[in-house]
Amino acid sequence: MNTSFTRSLGTFALAASLFTSVSCTKDLDQKPSYRASADVIYSDPAQIFQVLARLYSGLAVAGQGQVGSSTERGDLVKINADYSNYVRNYWNLQEITTDEATLAWGDPGIPDFNTLTWNADNQFVRGMYERFYFQISACNEFLRQTTADKLAERGISSNSEVANIGQYRAEARFLRALSYTHLMDLYGNVPFTTEASVIGDLPPQKSRAEIFAFVDSELKDIEGSLLAPRTQYGRADKGACWALQTMVYLNAEVYAKTNRYTDAITAAKKLLTTGGYSLAPEYRSLFLADNHEGAAKNEMIFPVVFDGVFTQNYGGTTFLVHASVGGSMDAAQFGINGGWYGLRAKKNLVDLFPGGATSTDKRSMFYTKDQSKEITNFGDFSQGYPVTKWRNVKLDGTPGSWYPKPDGSGGNGDFVDTDFPLFRLADVQLMYAEAVLRGGTGGDAGQALTYVNAIRARAGATPLGAITLDDILAERGRELYWEGHRRTDLIRFGKYTTGAYVWPFKGGVAEGRGVADTRTLFPIPTSDRIANPNLKQNDGY
Structure with missing residues (x-):
């Protein structure tokens, strides 16, 4: 708690x-x-x-x-x-x-x-x-x-x-x-x-x-x-x-049609050179009920704090945990009393990982039993892989505070303790690398590569010898998925409305299509x- x-x-x-x-x-x-x-x-x-x-x-x-x-x-x-x-x-x-x-x-x-x-x-x-x-x-x-x-x-x-x-x-x-x-x-x-x-x-x-x-x-x-x-x-x-x-x-180019990549590097360096922040050794620890403690806490920059006792509501991470559980999934493994049969991943996210749902990348967290990767009917929970990233259990496997305990204490499994990171260190490292690649001054290309490879090393992914902007977008997708960044990222990279990059039912058709730029x-x-x-x-x- x-x-x-x-x-x-x-x-x-x-x-x-x-x-x-x-x-x-x-x-x-x-x-x-x-x-x-x-x-x-x-x-x-x-x-x-x-x-x-x-x-x-x-x-x-x-x-x-x-x-x-x-x-x-x-x-x-x-x-x-x-x-x-x-x-x-x-x-x-x-x-x-x-x-x-x-x-x-x-x-x-x-x-x-x-x-x-x-x-x-x-x-x-x-x-x-x-x-x-x-x-x-x-x-x-x-x-x-x-x-x-x-x-x-x-x-x-x-x-x-x-x-x-x-x-x-x-x-x-x-x-x-x-x-x-x-x-x-x-x-x-x-x-x-x-x-x-x-x-x-x-x-x-x-x-x-x-x-x-x-x-x-x-x-x-x-x-x-x-x-x-x-x-x-x-x-x-x-x-x-x-x-x-x-x-x-x-x-800034999206918001005000002005290049401020040098300022992005300056702001990022202030944080990245400040002591106290460090990547959590285990990626999964960032999305658990005790992510406000231990090594996970050291990666958090600004979280929205949730507590199963003191912030009870059906939004926030209570929504993310419950709505991601359904079908043959065991709700107890997620520290909750039942699933809401709602959220799943589109196939584009699964395919970002080499090997898909069976990738050796530790960030690949998908439930596949009795589930299909393809989605033809959004209302069918069995279509699409649920994401198992958000849980109301602690790193040691014990459930959060609002879960029934053997002695009868605790709650009923409705609410969760997991905090939501609006900003965390890996995000800033990737933003720094992107700003360097986009031509901002005051940064260092070698340092940018080091930051990206440190994130990949934690995931067990092969280090990169060089990075491009496409690498950054893909890495942000693998590292920050389901954390509330993707729409903004796709718009910044010019991929949100275009017909050159689509996903299922984008634009209202099964195969996906481009939409008007007004949708940004x-x-x-x-x-x-x-x-x-x-x-x-x-x-x-």
């Missing part, structure tokens, strides 16, 4: 009542309707820290209602809680829409992801969008309430308390920058609001390049105020800042455009 800062996420009912929405739609109504007095909460440094923790919990939980209730809606009243969970929905948009994953369920909107045929009324497209703005609104309110003037008015004046809260503000700005990064990646030109915005005003729409500039500026400005790398697991520190900068700069963005939800006439729809929708 996680013992880090975010273990206490389940205690923040008080903090949840403090967020004032400056969202774009009228549908972002929040629960509970009662708001505790900001003057009371924000006059106590301990409670301010609780509100900060609630900001982090926005990445992990959908709300604070009763988990599993038929009326559960989470933070967003008019969206099913499962459909608005940050990690779960982000994963869906980044993976099911690519060559890596498919989902069997027929919930309206999911089949559209399998075929790249979604529209502006897709409930998952809307749920992700509204989750981003709920998170941004929460961060904005925290920043409004913790200015130097507000702290002084409320009697918080000691140097240490003011300094601590200044650090919390930097973390809130990081979390906001993270959501804006995801927004510009997925939706392009989006509404923009900060703590300076007037509550109730309709936000203006900013271009993707303007959002990029804001994120770039924010990350530079907060870098010096964040915790030193690896000070406390689960919190946004300088290492998280450098990792996000690397990702943003690597994709999701549409602005119809509900938001109705509520905010400032917004222009993305081309093609």
Whole structure:
């Protein structure tokens, strides 16, 4: 069970009542309707820290209602809680829409992801969008309430308390920058609001390049105020800042039509030359219930922390573990009480590994018994190989905290302890190598090859004598599959919409076909455009 800062996420009912929405739609109504007095909460440094923790919990939980209730809606009243969970929905948009994953369920909107045929009324497209703005609104309110003037008015004046809260503000700005990064990646030109915005005003729409500039500026400005790398697991520190900068700069040509590969190398080097980070000796340990401990912890840069007791919900890694199990699979081996018969790999992912599902590459984690590699019917769980990467068991084989124990303690196997790595060391090493190959200066081609071969050595793969950009894309596919990177990677490499690279049912046909380049963005939800006439729809929708 996680013992880090975010273990206490389940205690923040008080903090949840403090967020004032400056969202774009009228549908972002929040629960509970009662708001505790900001003057009371924000006059106590301990409670301010609780509100900060609630900001982090926005990445992990959908709300604070009763988990599993038929009326559960989470933070967003008019969206099913499962459909608005940050990690779960982000994963869906980044993976099911690519060559890596498919989902069997027929919930309206999911089949559209399998075929790249979604529209502006897709409930998952809307749920992700509204989750981003709920998170941004929460961060904005925290920043409004913790200015130097507000702290002084409320009697918080000691140097240490003011300094601590200044650090919390930097973390809130990081979390906001993270959501804006995801927004510009997925939706392009989006509404923009900060703590300076007037509550109730309709936000203006900013271009993707303007959002990029804001994120770039924010990350530079907060870098010096964040915790030193690896000070406390689960919190946004300088290492998280450098990792996000690397990702943003690597994709700058997509986001802002500008070459920032040299900046990507600079940011990556800050992290890669900092002590404390190291590749976990066992790849599988990164996706287990105790991945917040031991050698796996040393590879984590910024995880979303999940705990079977304190962050109970049906999103995040609970979704990834349960939905990957079905058919003849033994759920107990995954530390859960049963499978949801949902997620499987498309054949393109299997074929990335030499030898496919029987590859000697240790990252090849597929279940093949009673399963076919080919998929002709997404709704048939027996078609496609389930991925066995995500589990609710520890490295020693014992189950996570929410699994029934022989003495009767524990839970019932519903929820998992496995953390989700938004950024980890191998990702940054591969981003560094790619930026070098793309012509960024300040890097070293020999070092780039060393990083790639270190990742391959852990997997038991043959070292490469030289690397190309195609090698990098393939290696990212093998190393980072089912971790929420693939759509962004395929777009950056020009392979997402083209008919030259296809996967089953891309474009709505069994053999796959090219789709319009407009599919590199999701549409602005119809509900938001109705509520905010400032917004222009993305081309093609």
